Amino acid sequence: MNKHLVGAFVAASTAFGAGAVAAQDDTFVTIGTGGVTGVYYPTGGAICRLVNRGRSEHGIRCGVESTGGSVFNINAIRGGELEFGVAQSDWQYHAFNGTSRFEEQGAFEDLRAVFSVHPEPFTVVARADSGITDFEDLQGMRVNVGNPGSGQRGTMEVLMEAMGWTMDDFAVASELQAAEQSQALCDNNIDAMVYTVGHPSGSIQEATTACDSVLVNVTGDAVDMLVEENPFYRVATIPGGMYRGNDEDTMTFGVGATFVTSADVSDDVVYEIVSAVMENIDQFRGLHPAFAILEPAEMANDGLSAPLHAGAERYYREAGLIE
Numbered sequence: 001m002n003k004h005l006v007g008a009f010v011a012a013s014t015a016f017g018a019g020a021v022a023a024q025d026d027t028f029v030t031i032g033t034g035g036v037t038g039v040y041y042p043t044g045g046a047i048c049r050l051v052n053r054g055r056s057e058h059g060i061r062c063g064v065e066s067t068g069g070s071v072f073n074i075n076a077i078r079g080g081e082l083e084f085g086v087a088q089s090d091w092q093y094h095a096f097n098g099t100s101r102f103e104e105q106g107a108f109e110d111l112r113a114v115f116s117v118h119p120e121p122f123t124v125v126a127r128a129d130s131g132i133t134d135f136e137d138l139q140g141m142r143v144n145v146g147n148p149g150s151g152q153r154g155t156m157e158v159l160m161e162a163m164g165w166t167m168d169d170f171a172v173a174s175e176l177q178a179a180e181q182s183q184a185l186c187d188n189n190i191d192a193m194v195y196t197v198g199h200p201s202g203s204i205q206e207a208t209t210a211c212d213s214v215l216v217n218v219t220g221d222a223v224d225m226l227v228e229e230n231p232f233y234r235v236a237t238i239p240g241g242m243y244r245g246n247d248e249d250t251m252t253f254g255v256g257a258t259f260v261t262s263a264d265v266s267d268d269v270v271y272e273i274v275s276a277v278m279e280n281i282d283q284f285r286g287l288h289p290a291f292a293i294l295e296p297a298e299m300a301n302d303g304l305s306a307p308l309h310a311g312a313e314r315y316y317r318e319a320g321l322i323e
């Protein structure tokens with residue numbers, strides 16, 4: 001938790017800009033993201049940048065926090081510690097329905113969808129000298145399965161269960177944070193890392209440039225079954241040529257990154273935030289290469305399994321983006 005708070009402070013000061021002074025009636029909102037070398041962190045930064053530009057009109061001050069990822073963000077929204085978060089579509093679904101790793105806590109009925117963002121393939125990167133080329137090859141290897149609270153840790157566990165694997169199938173199962181794993185890979189402390197992340201991402205760039213490493217195919221019966229049985233999973237391709245030493249396409253499955261909040265956050269605040277992003281969508285697309293393909297009509301509809309927040313719904317109706 002301390003780590004998150006430190007990250008939050010640094011991130012928030014950056015997002016607000018040095019020397020900015022809060023007006024007394026400003027409304028503060030914080031977006032929970034992920035590790036600083038992922039795509040959630042720049043996603044939160046891009047949203048806040050567009051929101052904060054209109055601060056003199058709407059009085060909303062938006063800041064970002066680097067966190068442990070999807071599951072952490074959803075739980076922090078539930079606990080009222082964060083107003084917004086970025087979360088994988090599979091964990092949005094399970095949190096709202098009280099299924100999978102949210103079964104014990106029960107359904108988070110006040111979880112609300114705001115919009116979907118970029119696709120996130122389940123990405124496995126291995127040291128080139130490990131000989132790993134397919135997901136099955138991870139057995140007996142040193143694998144970073146992700147920190148608890150991250151989306152990839154949850155999705156990895158779901159996939160492992162579908163494969164009939166436990167953590168004992170690995171020589172070592174480490175729990176490093178997303179931002180630490182590329183260095184661990186290149187330092188030869190692990191053979192492979194998993195990350196559910198948009199592309200290109202700083203983390204995978206680091207893993208493929210600081211040492212020789214390869215993107216690993218994640219295919220087979222277990223993956224086919226997961227895609228067939230769950231609306232939030234789909235087959236995904238990471239195009240070749242995006243990362244050094246990886247010229248071929250990589251076949252895997254994936255989810256979508258989504259922007260979520262709680263029904264407790266006011267309609268006007270959510271309306272203003274959605275409006276700041278949608279009215280400036282061209283600029284938003286330019287803020288990260290993973291956003292280049294985003295379309296407002298898809299953002300308002302795809303990959304959202306929790307109900308739309310009423311403020312978002314109002315904007316989408318006005319803009320003709322939903323029926």
Ligand code: GLU
Pocket residue numbers: 033034035038039040041068069070071087088120149150151152196197198
């Ligand atoms: N999908 C990851 C998670 O849910 C985060 C990816 C990112 O930070 O871009 O934890």
